[in-house]
Amino acid sequence: MVHYSAILLGSFGLSTAMAQSYKIAKSYVGQGFADDFDFYTKDDPTGGYVNYLSRADATSKGLLSYDSSTFTMAVDAQNVASGRGRDSVRISSKDRFNDGIYILDLAHMPVGCGTWPAYWTTTEHHWPNGGEIDILEGANGLPAENSTAWSATANLKSPSSGFPPNADTSSLHTRPGCSLVSSTQTGMIKTTSCDSKINNNAGCGIQYSNATTASIGLQLNQQNGGWYAMWRDVQGSGGIYMWFWARNDATVPQEVKDGSFAGDISAASWGVPAANFTIPDCKKDFNDHVIVFNIALCGDYTAASYSAAGCPGSCASFVLGNPLAFADAYFKLNALRVFTANGQIASKAGPEGLATGALAGIIVAAVIVVLGVIGAFLWRLRRKRRAAATARALAPRAMNDLSTSSVVSTTDSDKDEGGYPVGVLLPGETPTRSKAPGARDPRRGSASANTKKGSKASKKGYAAAATNESGHRAKQNVPAAPANPAFAFSNNQTKDKFRPGWAV
Template identity: 35%
Template sequence: MSLTYLPLFITLLRGASALPATSYSLIDTYDYTNWLSKFSVQSISDPTHGYVNYVTQAQAQSEGLLKTVGNQVYIGVDSTSHLDPNGVGRDSVRLQSNPSYNHALVIADIAHIPGSDCGAWPAFWMVGPNWPNEGEIDIVEGVNLNTYDQVTLHTSSGCVPSVGSGGMSGTSTGNADCGASGGYTGCGVVSGSATSYGTAFNANGGGVYATLWTSSGIEVWYFPENSVPGDIKSGTPNPAGWGQPIANYAGCNFDAHFQNMNIIFDITFCGDWAGSVWSSSSCASINPSCPAYVASEPQSFADQYWLVNSVKVYSVS
């Protein structure tokens, strides 16, 4: 080969790495130093009709449900009170970020996810106003005894995603159209990793969830603590080198369906998902009623808490 063409040949061999790289600039960090200045506690009725009482910030702090533990943030539930199953529900905390986003790389370093317990329904997610028209991305979510995370998109009708280039490791579930039947079911992807959620996640030492949201797609990765990419640890994330994601949504007009999204952490009980599948789960053999079980077994929820190292949000350009 002529030396004249050697630089071109090397460039072709390098392929994508020779193309201009997407850059990610840190725009927000949520951690123990600023958590309550960047999140608002939402003392609201549960939109998913759970057996839960979302308390105020003052009550959450006085009950020890929202606090810092060393350099980590603890978000938990009441695990001592016996309750009336026809009452308001178990005390818990729901947090929503004050900033909202349009396109982002969101990296959550989580030491502990609420455990895989009958009746529990915790989630780490993003949502826009005027649901479902401005979208929802469920990043970490599960119910009852699940140990496999489920990623789900909820939208208005007309978003029918395909699997993006490179594929995904998870398995599709739910509707093809993320907005079918009002968007309540959504289009989900169940992780293939047995340590991606709940008790198994915690026993494995925690880990990192990374969500990349652009005009062309939404991708979600899970990394156990012992295999978090070095570029994430160094604060110079490069999703191009992370391999296959759990979920890889493409082929939808994402800009029309996902806008102005806030970050949310919550823990609810029973309700539209955990409650609706209660009778078909092994939990029903303990108690035929989800609210009755949650009301009468406070000690079962001692591991219903988030312990968060940080959430970092990067702009995408």
């Protein structure tokens, strides 16, 4: 077990919280990424020109590979694109996580004009409720000069100042009302409002310092990647903190560097974070998240910097017709480890591990079930009471029937006993008629009345009642009831409502 003494980080002021130890909850290495992540195959929700593949299709097309220590997911770099876009991969974890420490050992990230790679966590439903955390996100990163991808990217222009960046920008996206509080970090705050509904969903962003090392793009790949660590402590200290160490950084903590380390861990010795998202008033804005890796092509975020990065023509036309330009558009992951306070994933931790929104959903569901049981009980009770009342009302009528002849009369005493309308048969009664042909059935009224009723029935589309020679009603053919009108849901009614956030 590893323990670290708390240290004071200037105005960071989180020494006690940072000393908290976390236990390993999940480790993804090699095939574990393929087995424990779901493959997203729907249309790109950000309007990109990309075709996300299933695991089987990605494997058969050579866009997915793994061994005992690495996992690689890539963009198609062989074929001209068609349909909804160039083939790519997007995966999300089958398990959900909440507060804890997340450590990614990244060897290579996708680069190339039109690419939009991201490593992020997000709520599964009703975004932006539940929040989104973008840890690593880039767009239009240029490949190395004279590489295959570079040579296939013809007509490159000189990029604008600062493009493409070599420093990562992490960001949060929430519902309205969440903003950053000034805090200590080595990075620079770019935007303070996390509200996804303003500023074109830019969210609140912090750009890492690039004074000593690159944390994104080509230069990151040239130094064989590095480690990204996130300490999510929203329900504790009210913050989310991120660190980055390059592969050749001598100060990287051993428990971060060692991808097989599964002991207790804390952030106490990691120093001032690269990004400090202090959000004490936003605790209800983050619930259980899935972890996502994806390589989008074009789309909202990519379009914003496509020309500034010096990329040629339009994004969609470039992505469509230049397959070799995506030779370096791939993620190569060494390991991803998640540590939580109790060593459990949120989706299996029970009520203690669920966010407020999830607990509310459970409570609402329980209330609905209870109300349903109560409603069913009251309905059955009402039916029993009605049956008992009917039995009490029929009792005098039954006694009277036992004492009279088989010919039913309509005397005043008979009307008073039951109060039932003429022509209604009670349970167990048999229709009786006068033996004389055409004689009046005392329970059905006059023949003329029957004729009028028959005429009305004919007007409604039913055959008039026919009688045989004895005056009895012949068997009547009743038409079948008309079929229920056909109906169907519209596309809008059945449309999937899930809309992920910015880094999709």
